[in-house]
Structure formats: C-alpha cells, structure tokens
Amino acid sequence: MSLLEKLDAAAAARKAQLPEGIGAFGIPIEESYSATEARIGKRRVLMLGTNNYLGLSFAPECREAAHQAIDQEGTGTTGSRMANGNYYGHRALEREFAEFYKYRECIVFTTGYQANLGTISGLVGAGDIVLIDGDAHASIYDGCILSGADIIRFRHNDPADLEKRLRRLGDRSRNTLIIIEGIYSMLGDQAPLAEIVQIKNTYQSTLLLDEAHSLGVLGETGQGLVEKTGMNDEIDFITGTFSKSLCGIGGFCVSNHPQLDQLRYVSHPYIFTASPSPATIASTRAALKLLQEGRLLRKCLWQNAHRLYSSLEKSGYRLGPQPGPIVAILLDNPRQALTLWNGLMEHDIYVNLVLPPAAPEGKSLVRCSINAAHTTEQIDQVCDVFSKLHPIVA
Amino acid sequence: MSEVTQEQITALLCQRLANFTEIETEVSPETNLITHLAIDSVKLLNLVMEIEDQFDISVPLNTLVDVLTVQDLANLIYKIKSLSQ
Numbered sequence: 242m243s244l245l246e247k248l249d250a251a252a253a254a255r256k257a258q259l260p261e262g263i264g265a266f267g268i269p270i271e272e273s274y275s276a277t278e279a280r281i282g283k284r285r286v287l288m289l290g291t292n293n294y295l296g297l298s299f300a301p302e303c304r305e306a307a308h309q310a311i312d313q314e315g316t317g318t319t320g321s322r323m324a325n326g327n328y329y330g331h332r333a334l335e336r337e338f339a340e341f342y343k344y345r346e347c348i349v350f351t352t353g354y355q356a357n358l359g360t361i362s363g364l365v366g367a368g369d370i371v372l373i374d375g376d377a378h379a380s381i382y383d384g385c386i387l388s389g390a391d392i393i394r395f396r397h398n399d400p401a402d403l404e405k406r407l408r409r410l411g412d413r414s415r416n417t418l419i420i421i422e423g424i425y426s427m428l429g430d431q432a433p434l435a436e437i438v439q440i441k442n443t444y445q446s447t448l449l450l451d452e453a454h455s456l457g458v459l460g461e462t463g464q465g466l467v468e469k470t471g472m473n474d475e476i477d478f479i480t481g482t483f484s485k486s487l488c489g490i491g492g493f494c495v496s497n498h499p500q501l502d503q504l505r506y507v508s509h510p511y512i513f514t515a516s517p518s519p520a521t522i523a524s525t526r527a528a529l530k531l532l533q534e535g536r537l538l539r540k541c542l543w544q545n546a547h548r549l550y551s552s553l554e555k556s557g558y559r560l561g562p563q564p565g566p567i568v569a570i571l572l573d574n575p576r577q578a579l580t581l582w583n584g585l586m587e588h589d590i591y592v593n594l595v596l597p598p599a600a601p602e603g604k605s606l607v608r609c610s611i612n613a614a615h616t617t618e619q620i621d622q623v624c625d626v627f628s629k630l631h632p633i634v635a
Numbered sequence: 636m637s638e639v640t641q642e643q644i645t646a647l648l649c650q651r652l653a654n655f656t657e658i659e660t661e662v663s664p665e666t667n668l669i670t671h672l673a674i675d676s677v678k679l680l681n682l683v684m685e686i687e688d689q690f691d692i693s694v695p696l697n698t699l700v701d702v703l704t705v706q707d708l709a710n711l712i713y714k715i716k717s718l719s720q
Contacts, residue, residue, distance in 0.1 A: 370695075375680070391695035393687075394680060409693050598677040 258575050258596055265582055265594040275299055276614040281591060287619055289609045290593040292485035294566050295457050295538045296614025297531055303488065303524040310523035318516045322505070326516030334526050338493050341533060342464060342479065346501040348494050351517050353453055353482025354380040355510040356492025358387060360449065360480055361420070363508035365390040370417040372406060372446070374398065374432070376425050376601045381451065387509075390418075397425070397601065400436040407444040414444040421448070423455030423466035427600050427608065429567030431455070434466050438475040449478040457486025457532045458566050463539060486532055489525040491517045535613075542566055542613040545620050549611060552624035556631050569595075570607040570627075572634060578605035580633050588626040639690070639716060645709040647689070652705060655682055664706035690716050 242250070272280040276296035279288050297303060310330065318326035331349055339347040350356040361384030365371055369390040373381055376397040385392045396402040407414045419441050421432045434450070441448045452465035460468025463486070467476055477498060483491035494501065505511060517525075531538075543566075550564035561569035572578040575596045582594040585607070595606040609623075649662040656662075656672040668674050674682070683694050686708075692715045702708050 375684070386697065389697075391693075392697050393693050393695055394684060396684065406687070406693065409687075409691065598675045601677075602681070603675075603677060 298488040303527040306523040306527040307520040310519035314519035330522035344495040350492040353492035358384040359508040359510035360494040362387040363504035417446040423452040428561035429565045430562045452481040487528040538613040556628045568609040572605045584630045641713045
C-alpha cells in the first residue's frame with residue numbers, strides 16, 4: 242500500500258464512522274460571543290465543549306494585558322528561547338509559576354503538548370523506563386516515544402497494578418519515571434495521588450503529575466490535585482497548560498529539583514520552537530493572577546458541575562466515575578454517540594464527540610465541559626435537553 | 636509460571652486473540668494482528684498488559700514496533716521471558 246493509499250484507507254474508515262454532512266470534528270466556530278456562547282453555522286449555540294473552566298477567555302484584565310504587549314513588543318518573538326526569543330515576560334511568567342507552586346524551578350514551553358514532550362524526553366532516555374497510566378494523554382505517549390525510554394503502561398487509576406509493575410522492574414524502578422494526570426481528559430476522574438506517591442517513594446522512582454485539566458479547578462488557590470491532596474512536597478515534576486483554565490496557549494513544568502533548568506539545553510521541543518508571543522505571555526500572566534484569586538469562580542464551576550452530573554444521572558445516563566468539570570456520557574456505540582451529539586446540536590448545544598480509539602477501552606463518549614461562567618439557567622437548559630433526548634440511548 | 640516453551644506461548648496467544656477480536660477467524664501463528672484481526676492500537680495495548688500479567692514480565696511498548704504477526708509477538712514474549720529467568 243502506498244503512502245497516499247494509507248491515507249485513503251484512513252479517510253474511508255473515518256467516513257464509515259461519521260456519515261457525510263455531520264462534521265463533529267473540527268467544527269467551524271464562526272464567532273465567539275462570550276465564554277459560553279458562539280455561532281456555529283447559523284446557530285447561536287451554548288458552548289459545553291471547551292476547556293475554558295474558569296470562563297476567563299474574555300476577561301478584561303487578560304485582554305488589556307495582551308493589547309498592551311502587542312503595542313509594546315510586537316506580535317511575535319520570531320525565535321526560540323535559546324536564541325532571540327527570551328523576553329522579560331517569559332522569565333517573569335516562569336518566576337510567577339515557581340512562586341505559585343512554591344517550587345524552585347519553572348520552564349515555560351510554547352504549548353502544553355510541548356511541555357510534556359519536552360519534559361519527558363529531557364528527563365528520560367534509552368535504558369530508563371516510563372510507567373504511564375493507561376488513559377494518559379497523547380502528549381505523554383509522544384514524549385515517551387521521543388525519549389527512547391522503555392514504555393510500560395499500568396491500569397488506569399489502579400495503584401495496585403502500578404506497584405505490581407514496579408516490583409517486576411527490580412532495581413530498574415529507581416530509573417523509572419511514573420506519569421499520571423490530575424484530572425483525566427476523557428472520563429474526568431482524578432488520580433489517587435496519595436496512594437501513588439506512597440508507592441513511588443517505596444520504589445524510589447520519580448513522579449511527574451500533569452495538571453492540564455486540574456489547574457485552576459482543584460485546590461484552594463487552584464494549583465490542582467497536588468494542592469487538593471496536600472502533596473506539594475512529594476511531586477518531582479508538575480506539568481500543565483495555559484490553554485485551558487488560563488485561556489491562552491503554552492505550557493509549563495515546575496520542580497524543586499534544580500536539575501530542571503538543564504532541560505533548557507537538552508530538550509529539543511524547548512530548544513527548537515519559537516517562544517510564545519508577547520500577547521500570549523501577557524494574557525497568561527494576567528490570567529494566572531485571576532486563577533489564584535478565583536475561589537468564587539471555582540465555587541461556581543463546581544456548583545455547575547454537580548448540578549449537571551446529578552441531573553444526567555437522574556435522567557438515566559451512564560456517566561464517568563465522578564462529578565467534575567468534565568462530565569462524560571458513556572454510550573454503547575459510535576452511532577448512538579453521534580445521534581445524541583446531533584440531537585444536542587439541533588437544540589443549539591455544542592459538546593465534544595469522542596469515538597474509538599480516542600476514548601479509553603474503545604468507548605464512545607459525549608463529553609461535556611463545564612464553565613464557571615455558565616449560568617444556572619444555561620445548565621438547567623442543558624439538563625432539560627439531555628432529559629428529552631434520553632430515549633435515544635435508552 | 637515455570638519455564639514455558641515458545642510453542643506454548645504461541646498456542647496461548649492464538650487462544651487469547653480469538654477472544655480479543657470481533658472478527659470470526661481462525662488465529663494461527665501467521666495471522667497479522669492488524670490486517671487480519673483488525674486489532675486497533677488501544678486493544679493491542681490492553682492485550683500487552685494481559686500478557687505481562689500472564690507471564691509476569693514487562694513488555695515495553697517500544698519493543699512492539701516490529702511485531703506484525705502472532706508469531707512475532709510470541710517470539711518477543713519468549714525472548715523477554717527467557718531473559719528474565
């Protein structure tokens with residue numbers, strides 16, 4: 242089969258899953274009206290499929306900071322941090338992230354994907370081992386592949402399974418990087434962090450926690466699962482993204498290990514990428530302040546999440562394991578998920594459609610993301626539509 | 636598990652794989668995991684975890700790049716198992 246024939250085969254498989262005319266993936270957003278509403282085609286829709294957990298995408302403080310940065314520093318840095326792209330703002334944001342987590346070091350990356358790619362491939366290499374949760378994000382898998390280390394999976398959120406696999410490694414467990422996430426992006430469940438920390442200490446391994454979906458969402462000041470569980474002194478490396486609660490684009494890694502700084506000289510995803518634009522850095526710095534002060538936003542977010550989760554549960558839907566800003570509805574097959582997704586769109590509600598093999602265990606999902614800016618009326622409107630559509634999946 | 640032969644591993648894999656795929660087909664050592672059994676990447680990763688537990692070994696995912704057939708997989712498991720004993 243030629244290179245192009247392979248792409249044709251992949252396109253045919255995709256078309257078999259999604260009939261012509263139903264563009265659930267890469268849907269064009271024509272206009273964004275606010276943190277909760279947008280126009281798709283001719284429809285004004287309620288956005289329940291974004292990662293805008295704190296609803297900060299239109300925050301005046303962030304917009305003003307971005308405008309000022311463009312006026313003062315231009316639209317782009319045109320180079321990597323190692324060359325001409327290492328501005329005051331990049332270094333200031335690194336200091337602010339380190340202070341926020343009370344960790345010694347921070348590196349800012351150009352995307353959240355690259356934060357995992359760059360951190361993992363810089364930390365481990367041939368002869369080392371990465372032990373990753375079975376539901377880990379693609380950026381974690383890709384970072385592991387780039388590193389050249391041996392990649393082993395453990396069963397999702399299963400500390401006993403992790404321990405079993407560490408025990409098999411014998412002395413090699415000391416050269417093992419365990420990688421988990423604060424909140425998992427597909428089912429919205431949280432890692433059993435305290436138990437995993439205990440195991441990593443027993444086997445003298447190293448732990449990386451990705452707080453991509455939990456930053457701003459968990460903990461008193463929004464640090465994530467690390468803060469919620471009081472494990473700040475136990476985590477070796479924390480990565481995260483600016484593209485969710487912080488409504489920008491970029492990523493970070495913080496650590497108390499001084500060696501983190503050395504990644505700047507060995508990590509290709511850091512070295513060979515243009516640095517984030519001044520506007521992105523400025524809006525992220527402003528958003529980080531709002532996130533730390535955002536107790537009320539977190540309260541609204543969690544009220545909305547519980548309201549939607551309990552209503553869908555009452556309506557009879559099968560849901561992800563625990564309430565949270567990601568509420569996943571589990572369907573029997575892709576056809577059923579597509580029908581529900583389409584029904585929601587016809588009622589002007591946009592959610593994410595996730596089909597195999599993107600979702601864990603070959604599941605088909607309709608995935609809702611809750612936002613602190615959603616009003617109670619908007620959440621109730623969504624609940625009513627879901628209730629009306631339940632016969633589709635009954 | 637005590638010492639296991641390559642043939643035993645192959646036979647066990649054929650048996651397990653028959654349950655792992657939705658396609659009704661006889662699984663032989665020459666069967667291609669992707670083109671014959673239509674095992675997608677996620678199913679293959681889950682199968683690897685089962686194999687690890689069955690034989691009490693670690694099978695790094697990066698060692699699977701050359702695995703196309705049931706026999707390839709059996710050879711890999713046998714090699715890892717032999718080295719671990």
